[in-house]
Amino acid sequence: MATRTPKYPSVNPKSVPQGDDAGALVLDRLTEKVKPPQMYQVVMLNDDYTPMEFVVVVIQEFFNKDLETATQIMLKIHLDGRAVCGVYTKDVAATKVNMVADAANKAGHPLQCVSEPAN
Numbered sequence: 001m002a003t004r005t006p007k008y009p010s011v012n013p014k015s016v017p018q019g020d021d022a023g024a025l026v027l028d029r030l031t032e033k034v035k036p037p038q039m040y041q042v043v044m045l046n047d048d049y050t051p052m053e054f055v056v057v058v059i060q061e062f063f064n065k066d067l068e069t070a071t072q073i074m075l076k077i078h079l080d081g082r083a084v085c086g087v088y089t090k091d092v093a094a095t096k097v098n099m100v101a102d103a104a105n106k107a108g109h110p111l112q113c114v115s116e117p118a119n
């Protein structure tokens, strides 16, 4: 079969970059239009029954904190009533809340956390 010359879309010659810019693709406007997503903080709540050790393990496992950081966060919750465990996009924050609820329910503890807009 004969090879055909590829057809290029027609362009307004004035919009085609010339000289040093020939072939350049300008992305400035696109980048400026994309604003960062609203972020959500996952806040863990205190209660009188969940063992401290369980809370520390949950914070380590689901919020990727080391033992020392997880212990500090747990103590802040215990003393202040609540503390932020992490900040995520909306869907990820909702998933974290569900994962904590599942783990707490399976273990028979009333531990709860909520997600709320950050700022």
Ligand code: TYC
Pocket (backbone or CB within 6 Å): 044, 045, 046, 047, 048, 049, 050, 051, 052, 055, 074, 077, 078, 111, 112
């Ligand atoms: N207050 C609980 C206790 O004394 C410990 C605890 C800490 C529970 C943090 C929940 O999110 C929590 N056993």
